[in-house]
Amino acid sequence: MLEMKSISVPAGxxxxxxxxxxxxxxxxxxxxxxxxxAKTLRSSKPRAKIRAVRLPLLPDNVVIVDWRDxxxxxxVPIVTDDQPFFARDQVNxxxxxxxxxxxxxxxxxxxxxxxxQVDYEELPAVLTIEEALSxxxxxxxxxxxxxxxxxxxxxxxxxxxxxxxxxxxxEFHTGYQEQAYLEPQSMLAEQKDGVMTVRxxxxxxxxxxxxxxxxxxxxxxxxxxxQLPTGGGFGGKEDYPSIPxxxxxxxxxxxxxPVMLVYDRGEDIMCTTKRHPSCIxxxxxxxxxxxxxxxxxxxxxxAGAYCGLSGVVLQRMIYSVPGVYQVQNLRxxxxxxxxxxxxSGAFRGFGGPQAFFAIEMHMEHVAREIGVDPLLxxxxxxxxxxxxxxxxxxxxxPVELEAITDSVCTLSDYYEKRSxxxxxxxxxxxxxxxxxxxxxxxxxxxxxxxxxxxxRLCKGEDExxxxxxxxxxxxxxxxxxxxxxxxxxxxxxxxxxxxxYPDTGVCPNxxxxxxxxxxxxxxxxxxxxxxxxxxxWDEAFCETxxxxxxxxxxxxxxxxxxxxxxxxxxxxxxxxxVEVDPITYSxxxxxxxxxxxxxxxxDTTIAAGQVHGGMTQxxxxxxxxxxxxxxxxxxxxxxxxxxIPTSLDVCKIDFRFVQSESVLGPYGARGMGELxxxxxxxxLAAAVENAIGKPVTQLPVxxxxxxxxxxxx
Amino acid sequence: MARVFRPGNLKEAxxxxxxxxxxxLAGGTDFMLKAGRxxxxxxxxxxIGHLHELKRIAxxxxxxxxxxxxxxxxxILESPLVPLFLKLPIAEIGSPAIRNAATAGGNVCNASxxxxxxxxxxxxxxxxxxxxxxxxxxxxxxxxxxxxxxxxIAAGQMLTEIRIPLRQTxxxxxxxxxxxxxxxxxxxSFYALIDRTSRGLGDVRIALGAIAPTVVRSREAERIILDAxxxxxxxxxxxxxxxxxxxxxxxxxxxxxxxxxxxxSLGLLENFLTEVMRI
Ligand SMILES: Cc1cc2nc3c(=O)[nH]c(=O)nc-3n(C[C@H](O)[C@H](O)[C@H](O)COP(=O)(O)OP(=O)(O)OC[C@H]3O[C@@H](n4cnc5c(N)ncnc54)[C@H](O)[C@@H]3O)c2cc1C
Numbered sequence: 001m002l003e004m005k006s007i008s009v010p011a012g013x014x015x016x017x018x019x020x021x022x023x024x025x026x027x028x029x030x031x032x033x034x035x036x037x038a039k040t041l042r043s044s045k046p047r048a049k050i051r052a053v054r055l056p057l058l059p060d061n062v063v064i065v066d067w068r069d070x071x072x073x074x075x076v077p078i079v080t081d082d083q084p085f086f087a088r089d090q091v092n093x094x095x096x097x098x099x100x101x102x103x104x105x106x107x108x109x110x111x112x113x114x115x116x117q118v119d120y121e122e123l124p125a126v127l128t129i130e131e132a133l134s135x136x137x138x139x140x141x142x143x144x145x146x147x148x149x150x151x152x153x154x155x156x157x158x159x160x161x162x163x164x165x166x167x168x169x170x171e172f173h174t175g176y177q178e179q180a181y182l183e184p185q186s187m188l189a190e191q192k193d194g195v196m197t198v199r200x201x202x203x204x205x206x207x208x209x210x211x212x213x214x215x216x217x218x219x220x221x222x223x224x225x226x227q228l229p230t231g232g233g234f235g236g237k238e239d240y241p242s243i244p245x246x247x248x249x250x251x252x253x254x255x256x257x258p259v260m261l262v263y264d265r266g267e268d269i270m271c272t273t274k275r276h277p278s279c280i281x282x283x284x285x286x287x288x289x290x291x292x293x294x295x296x297x298x299x300x301x302x303a304g305a306y307c308g309l310s311g312v313v314l315q316r317m318i319y320s321v322p323g324v325y326q327v328q329n330l331r332x333x334x335x336x337x338x339x340x341x342x343x344s345g346a347f348r349g350f351g352g353p354q355a356f357f358a359i360e361m362h363m364e365h366v367a368r369e370i371g372v373d374p375l376l377x378x379x380x381x382x383x384x385x386x387x388x389x390x391x392x393x394x395x396x397x398p399v400e401l402e403a404i405t406d407s408v409c410t411l412s413d414y415y416e417k418r419s420x421x422x423x424x425x426x427x428x429x430x431x432x433x434x435x436x437x438x439x440x441x442x443x444x445x446x447x448x449x450x451x452x453x454x455x456r457l458c459k460g461e462d463e464x465x466x467x468x469x470x471x472x473x474x475x476x477x478x479x480x481x482x483x484x485x486x487x488x489x490x491x492x493x494x495x496x497x498x499x500x501y502p503d504t505g506v507c508p509n510x511x512x513x514x515x516x517x518x519x520x521x522x523x524x525x526x527x528x529x530x531x532x533x534x535x536x537w538d539e540a541f542c543e544t545x546x547x548x549x550x551x552x553x554x555x556x557x558x559x560x561x562x563x564x565x566x567x568x569x570x571x572x573x574x575x576x577x578v579e580v581d582p583i584t585y586s587x588x589x590x591x592x593x594x595x596x597x598x599x600x601x602x603d604t605t606i607a608a609g610q611v612h613g614g615m616t617q618x619x620x621x622x623x624x625x626x627x628x629x630x631x632x633x634x635x636x637x638x639x640x641x642x643x644i645p646t647s648l649d650v651c652k653i654d655f656r657f658v659q660s661e662s663v664l665g666p667y668g669a670r671g672m673g674e675l676x677x678x679x680x681x682x683x684l685a686a687a688v689e690n691a692i693g694k695p696v697t698q699l700p701v702x703x704x705x706x707x708x709x710x711x712x713x
Numbered sequence: 714m715a716r717v718f719r720p721g722n723l724k725e726a727x728x729x730x731x732x733x734x735x736x737x738l739a740g741g742t743d744f745m746l747k748a749g750r751x752x753x754x755x756x757x758x759x760x761i762g763h764l765h766e767l768k769r770i771a772x773x774x775x776x777x778x779x780x781x782x783x784x785x786x787x788x789i790l791e792s793p794l795v796p797l798f799l800k801l802p803i804a805e806i807g808s809p810a811i812r813n814a815a816t817a818g819g820n821v822c823n824a825s826x827x828x829x830x831x832x833x834x835x836x837x838x839x840x841x842x843x844x845x846x847x848x849x850x851x852x853x854x855x856x857x858x859x860x861x862x863x864x865x866i867a868a869g870q871m872l873t874e875i876r877i878p879l880r881q882t883x884x885x886x887x888x889x890x891x892x893x894x895x896x897x898x899x900x901x902s903f904y905a906l907i908d909r910t911s912r913g914l915g916d917v918r919i920a921l922g923a924i925a926p927t928v929v930r931s932r933e934a935e936r937i938i939l940d941a942x943x944x945x946x947x948x949x950x951x952x953x954x955x956x957x958x959x960x961x962x963x964x965x966x967x968x969x970x971x972x973x974x975x976x977x978s979l980g981l982l983e984n985f986l987t988e989v990m991r992i
Contacts, residue, residue: 584890703977704970
């Protein structure tokens with residue numbers, strides 16, 4: 001056992017007491033004088049032209065805001081210019097915003113919204129990936145059925161395939177996942193002295209600022225965005241908050257009032273981004289020694305009606321889908337398909353959960369096909385330090401997959417359980433394993449090309465140090481861990497470091513709070529700024545900044561998809577044990593175990609919180625969280641119907657950290673926020689497969705699906 | 714905005730109901746969800762959850778248990794008078810917070826096909842006491858519940874008591890099948906009682922929940938099961954299952970599908986017949 005580094009010693013969350021006592025003021029706790037509320041009118045059709053919008057007679061104090069009020073550009077600024085803030089003459093998904101009504105009484109606003117009539121001319125809607133790909137007319141986006149299409153090669157797959165002794169093929173399907181954060185989308189906009197200030201629930205204050213500048217057509221100096229205490233994000237507050245923020249701001253401008261826009265739960269589930277459903281085909285080609293010599297993988301994701309982040313999510317999917325394995329010859333392709341449904345977007349894992357589900361189940365299936373122990377089979381293909389990744393990037397930091405695997409197998413008693421009889425008391429028991437990674441930070445060179453993060457430290461006369469970053473505190477502990485890095489580096493008590501919620505008016509842009517980048521990238525910059533400050537510590541006032549510099553020797557070619565897809569990787573393995581009831585087909589999780597290499601944990605208690613939360617969310621994705629669409633409309637629009645695990649559904653989760661130091665991260669830390677979610681579902685699915693003896697190819701593994709498999713499988 | 718009346722006692726409550734049309738609110742765990750769908754609607758609410766007269770739990774000389782309509786599920790679980798075969802289904806309802814607020818009467822009056830208090834009340838031939846200002850009626854639960862959310866209650870009437878004939882010898886089998894282990898609406902449920910004494914099997918009762926507009930129970934099928942058990946092998950298991958199959962009408966909805974509900978409901982029945990009844 002390694003001795004714990006001082007940075008890893010739990011310090012207590014700095015936002016703990018304000019949240020535990022209820023003192024923290026969330027958006028809905030605020031009531032500025034004269035505040036108006038706002039409600040959104042949304043499309044009830046998956047695809048239609050808007051012929052007319054008929055308003056009822058409105059009371060004097062109710063004001064309508066729509067596309068006509070967008071003085072700047074009516075386009076949400078994310079990657080592709082296709083999604084409007086307000087639909088103008090066409091709607092492309094059920095739930096798309098058409099207008100906002102604002103006034104003093106929320107009940108009255110709801111009645112007004114319900115009484116507005118929209119004349120639609122319905123167009124043929126595209127509702128599934130298959131429908132999209134078979135379309136030759138009525139295409140949603142441009143002249144092809146997808147927003148983006150990528151392909152990359154490694155080695156010479158065609159020649160290798162020709163030489164293969166055996167080939168094994170699989171097709172996998174995964175469903176939506178809803179972030180189900182506790183606090184729905186909430187924004188409060190206020191205009192004062194020509195400056196628009198928007199406060200609310202968000203992960204990325206500078207994305208919201210960008211959106212406001214674009215919609216309002218205002219200079220940066222006239223726009224200010226402040227994150228409030230936020231009840232969870234999980235990716236759902238990465239790009240989406242730009243829309244309610246702009247709506248609230250436009251309403252505030254038009255009424256001259258502070259305007260609060262809060263979604264109710266049904267609305268939030270219906271119209272905000274979710275995890276991409278996917279269809280993934282994997283074909284492995286093996287030589288006579290049971291070694292994989294080539295692989296062909298095709299990924300299709302359901303992007304919904306607008307491109308949003310689907311391109312970047314797809315990149316992560318196709319870079320992750322080869323798994324933790326060294327295969328010399330690869331052909332990987334991916335397409336993000338356009339459908340008339342709510343846009344899919346960011347969700348913890350960002351394409352990883354679908355990818356690792358597919359590759360890990362496929363590894364199980366191949367092992368079974370050739371009659372080899374699935375763990376042994378994996379081990380003979382594990383990536384190692386110094387290897388080239390699927391995209392040809394070099395694995396510079398240690399890769400401890402063997403140690404991680406051995407650790408989780410010992411912890412869970414995997415081999416013993418896998419080989420014992422499986423039917424105590426008529427229940428079917430099974431145990432499953434998964435191994436996975438998560439690339440930390442933005443894909444490729446985007447940390448340099450798109451974000452270019454900065455952080456600032458200021459020391460006052462009283463020797464307190466103010467830390468200015470744009471990393472949002474979402475309950476994950478960002479404020480605490482970043483402050484710890486500053487305190488440790490400056491060798492001062494943690495209480496001497498002050499870090500508030502990000503405010504674009506005072507903080508430099510250290511980038512969004514996404515992509516498991518906060519510790520690796522922002523934490524590293526905090527450490528560098530602190531080191532600089534240390535040199536000037538004796539000066540009365542001292543301000544230091546540090547800027548992201550793309551590390552030497554790294555490179556990535558976006559067009560060819562070659563080079564270092566990520567700055568750093570974090571690794572993990574999970575084991576899940578289940579019991580399937582042969583009458584009700586329900587799956588009871590008996591145990592979940594994990595080993596992760598997140599490098600040095602910056603605070604072991606906060607890291608444990610990420611493990612418990614991430615794995616629980618991953619287990620929910622694996623067996624419980626169903627979101628179906630019927631004619632483009634989500635069916636489970638409440639937390640009664642959209643089921644996330646309760647404390648009774650989650651077993652004890654036991655885990656270990658296998659610590660090998662990152663060459664880039666502060667104090668040797670890697671990233672961890674997303675890693676913890678990625679492997680739970682495939683381990684669970686493998687356990688069910690082991691219990692019922694039928695191949696599982698779909699997520700979530702619901703009772704209904706287990707029944708299907710048991711009958712026909 | 715709703716006008717809420719909080720009476721001091723049952724008499725005041727019934728008087729209020731007699732005088733004006735009001736919605737009754739007990740624990741509010743169903744009511745508040747429905748009310749949320751009509752924001753700003755004008756209506757009168759009669760709040761009864763606090764009325765002590767409706768919180769009585771007692772067993773009379775004829776061994777009939779009476780449960781006051783606003784006994785919360787937690788209170789029922791804590792009462793030493795309530796036998797285990799009534800507690801099992803209640804213990805799986807909602808979550809601790811919900812059970813602290815939700816009442817048995819509310820579950821009955823809400824008349825959801827998935828109401829988990831209902832199958833046992835059907836199986837036990839429970840009677841409901843309905844009171845109005847100066848009047849009182851008794852009605853069997855199966856007559857009271859007409860369909861999803863539909864109950865036979867007259868204007869001015871309120872459910873005050875649930876009366877359940879007990880037998881010491883009842884043994885129960887209960888399975889709730891939901892999407893998760895707390896706060897989950899039943900996809901289907903199975904409740905059965907057998908009364909096995911030294912003289913043999915005295916009785917059997919079977920109630921299937923969340924598989925038809927109301928709880929499914931068939932006295933005729935139960936007699937056939939008794940006959941089969943007592944050695945008249947005229948009816949085999951598959952035929953009994955077919956009888957129930959004809960009575961159920963499972964649906965597809967946001968929580969599950971017809972096929973699953975049917976398969977599992979009949980699977981639980983079959984398991985009961987073969988493993989517990991050993992038919
Ligand atoms: C999170 C959650 C989980 C739940 N889980 C379950 C579950 O697992 N199983 C289950 O069966 N239910 C469940 N429910 C539903 C609900 O809790 C139960 O149906 C509960 O028993 C209702 O009781 P109540 O006192 O809250 O009723 P209320 O909401 O107060 O009333 C329900 C209805 O009955 C009427 N009513 C109530 N009392 C009387 C009376 N004495 N006379 C006349 N009319 C009356 C009301 O007017 C209303 O229409 C759940 C609800 C929630 C919110």
